[in-house]
Amino acid sequence: MELFQEGTYRPIWVLFDTPVYRQIFQNCWHMPSYKVHVAMVAELLRLQKENQLLSEVTPEDMARHLHVMSKRSLRVQLLDFQLQEYDNDDDDEVRMLLSMAREVNDSMRMRDIQLDAQRLISAPELMPPNFISAKMMKEAKAIGEALTERHQQTSCSEHLQQPRDVVLDVVPKVLQGLWVPKPRLFLTMPSMKLDKMAVGVTKRVEDGVLAALGSTTHEVNMSHSTRDEMITSIIKTLHEAYPEDIRRKMLNSFSPQLMHHVAEVTAEQITALFQPRGKQEDTMSLPEELTTLHVEPKSLTEEPKFLHVEPTSVHVESTTLPEEPTSLPDETTSLNEETTSLHEEPTSLLDETTSLPEDPTTLHVEPTSLPDETTSLNEETTSLHEQSAVKVEESQKKKKSRMNRFIRWMQKRIFTRIHPQ
Incomplete structure (x- = not known):
């Protein structure tokens, strides 16, 4: 204007x-x-x-x-x-x-x-x-x-x-x-x-x-x-x-x-x-930049899905364990003590599958920590939105600055060439 x-x-x-x-x-x-x-x-x-x-x-x-x-x-x-x-x-x-x-x-x-x-x-x-x-x-x-x-x-x-x-x-x-x-x-x-x-x-x-x-x-x-x-x-x-x-x-x-x-x-x-289609491509150039900022949060939110897979895999393997039902009541206390170590040594689950079916409800304790991670992901997406808004504002300021420089440059060229001395 x-x-x-x-x-x-x-x-x-x-x-x-x-x-x-x-x-x-x-x-x-x-x-x-x-x-x-x-x-x-x-x-x-x-x-x-x-x-x-x-x-x-x-x-x-x-x-x-x-x-x-x-x-x-x-x-x-x-x-x-x-x-x-x-x-x-x-x-x-x-x-x-x-x-x-x-x-x-x-x-x-x-x-x-x-x-x-x-x-x-x-x-x-x-x-x-x-x-x-x-x-x-x-x-x-x-x-x-x-x-x-x-x-x-x-x-x-x-x-x-x-x-x-x-x-x-x-x-x-x-x-x-x-x-x-x-x-x-x-x-x-x-x-x-x-x-x-x-x-x-x-x-x-x-x-x-x-x-x-x-x-x-x-x-x-x-x-x-x-x-x-x-x-x-x-x-x-x-x-x-x-x-x-x-x-x-x-x-x-x-x-x-x-x-x-x-x-x-x-x-x-x-x-x-x-x-x-030139007009559509030009008008979409800025939104494309903004949509790239949303890709990373989308990939981050997929992480909790993989975290839930671990407990289900344990239940699948536990179906092969009913051969020794008499030993389950005796070892329930040991399972409660070992659930805290699941985060540290997940590879040991494969080796100790015989002791897992005693208290299957305890296996769902680990996913309860996921909302904290998703909350942090939401905070991260919010920060990305704020960064995108800052970038748009900075680009507008740069565009206005370039236009002002162009105006001064054009006027100087015209003035020096055709203005009366």
């Missing part, structure tokens, strides 16, 4: 005060280019409605295609040139973090473009006059042909994705589904206000997924339908966890508790996508 504060993820919050992040933010949320892309996607949807474009081409495909085309612009190329400074950086974590910040903002921007374009098609009266022009229509037809050709070449919508790809594809859309209000204002880029929170939660989910999966390379066939089902499932789980009024207050205040819960549920479902 303490990893989130003031709407950001603590290990990386120094990133948001740097010039390079501000440049990424301004480049992504550029209103003139945003309006152009909304107008173009709206025109493509109109062509699709008139059967001039394949129905299989989605608004997401349109927005992504325009995003790729925009990389040719001078504005985007200038940002690419500035980010090249970190491409040869020895610290890959900083470079990957800047890349994540850019991709998260771009993903949310493309989603806003789709929703605004779809709203224009459903309510044509909202269409600004400058959104319709002959040049726009001509360019839209050319883009539609490129999208059709590309869709025909890609027969299957599924493609291999690694954990980082799935995280970047799922988390921003989950956050938009939770935070972007409905109804939304037209051409306001509402997701722009989620930038720091979205980058932080995405980083937290990535950390959780990679920690659960380990260093082994994982890949999965991920289709858009599978992704959308996962997003719906995550949002539904979070809606069911809080009443409407409480959830709305938590959303408006960027509640750290809610952000922590979002990251936890999302990381869990993404991990299960790559390793369905």
Whole structure:
């Protein structure tokens, strides 16, 4: 819970005060280019409605295609040139973090473009006059042909994705589904206000997924339908966890508790996508350690069972002794004197079986000392439980200490690399 504060993820919050992040933010949320892309996607949807474009081409495909085309612009190329400074950086974590910040903002921007374009098609009266022009229509037809050709070449919508790809594809859309209000204002880029929170939660989910999966390379066939089902499932789980009024207050205040819960549920479902039993193995790792502590008491409690065997074996052998019944009354006193020596020399029982049947009730005297041993065993198991609780508490303290060291280490690396001098 303490990893989130003031709407950001603590290990990386120094990133948001740097010039390079501000440049990424301004480049992504550029209103003139945003309006152009909304107008173009709206025109493509109109062509699709008139059967001039394949129905299989989605608004997401349109927005992504325009995003790729925009990389040719001078504005985007200038940002690419500035980010090249970190491409040869020895610290890959900083470079990957800047890349994540850019991709998260771009993903949310493309989603806003789709929703605004779809709203224009459903309510044509909202269409600004400058959104319709002959040049726009001509360019839209050319883009539609490129999208059709590309869709025909890609027969299957599924493609291999690694954990980082799935995280970047799922988390921003989950956050938009939770935070972007409905109804939304037209051409306001509402997701722009989620930038720091979205980058932080995405980083937290990535950390959780990679920690659960380990260093082994994982890949999965991920289709858009599978992704959308996962997003719906995550949002539904979070809606069911809080009443409407409480959830709305938590959303408006960027509640750290809610952000922590979002990251936890999302990381869990993404991990299960790559390793369905990984979650169960991880959750069972601690109980397995505790169950090993109970093995020893279980073996100790078996000892009294072996102690009871000795008297029964004596009775079995005593069945062969009725040949001399007349000698039993004369030696009862000697047996009472010898029972105290049974603990010291058990091997002598085999040699003196002829004298044992005289007083068989005395043979059960030895097991009466067993409750003391079982009592000590119960005390020992109790001490083992106490030791296990101490170990769990110590492991939690060590985990918190490691996380605090990680936060300071991450902030120092980011600060030294990209903070203004």
